[in-house]
Amino acid sequence: MLEFDLLATEGHARRGRLRLNHGVVETPIFMPVGTYGTVKGVSARSLHEMGAQIILGNTFHLWMRPGLDVMQQFGGLHRFEGWHKPILTDSGGFQVWSLGEMRKISEEGVKFASPVNGDRLFLTPEVSMQIQTVLDSDIVMQFDECTPYETKGHITTEAEARKSMELSLRWARRCQAEFARLENRNALFGIVQGGMFENLREASLEALVEMNFPGYAVGGVSVGEPKDEMLRIMAHTPHRLPAHKPRYLMGVGTPEDLVEGVAQGVDMFDCVMPTRNARNGHLFTRFGDLRLRNARYKTDERPIDPTCRCMACAGEPGTGVGAVSRAYLHHLDRCGEMLGPMLTTIHNLHYYLNLMQEVRDALDAGRFEAFRAQFKADRAVGLQT
Incomplete structure (x- = not known):
């Protein structure tokens, strides 16, 4: 099931509401990435408390481990990981792409060796649909x-990109047929x-719209291209997708990318950046980015971001649990204590999710452009100091 209501617009920016089998998602939204059935270091309860509405699971990795027999035993990914809100699963295509020379692509699908045990595997559009049906994800890619x-070092030519795009279109038709055969209700x-x-983006878009999918994603960005190239495609494609269906920009990106993506008509985002960067001491704040491993923070008594209300920055008032300082987090990182990346991950995810809440509030109030300008000014001031 999928129902999408468009509640407000400002330019290309949209405020919407997405109804799925496991709940309602207010858009625009950022979706935390849970590769192996977990957002690293963060419990389902913490995700709920920080405002997560929908999270990702990784089809490829869950197929490898724990495997479909375990997923079937639990009736899908929701019960297995204790998250009973919506889940989106990717198709496995990006992970196959990242295998490089370890995989061989043909019309039928992709042959590769399992990175877990070396088994020879064959991932096809049909197999991807079968795995995602077992996972029971609300949104299947x-x-x-x-x-x-x-x-x-060889930049993909237009002819090479066309060949790849047309293969994806043929695979899309096969996915639709298998999805219907499996009677998947997501x-x-x-x-x-x-x-x-x-021109290839437009050809791909037109063919997919004719297939009448319930929603559409823009893929193949943030895959090594220069930032201006990514922004050019982001400005070109999303607002051309059907207005009455949700639009998802895959694998993007920085806080600036999210706000710019909303301005170009995107409803849904995901990226490993907030969690991966957190584990490496790179924190996002309203006033720019903070590199926690810098020696200047060894004695810094301030919280990560004084405007943030996450557990790390604000503690839990009334419980005896207070905020933690930059100095403390710097110390945890230096000592390799697991609490450090847990707290920094909570902060970064809270920042991203709160940013999307502020975007939704601005769209509700008809002041998104004013918010966008203030957001840029705040972030620029921080980066200059």
């Missing part, structure tokens, strides 16, 4: 080929490909 920006999204070529 079509199996596609993620078109690279470059390979071994929602299948098509993925617009075409590399850095606007």
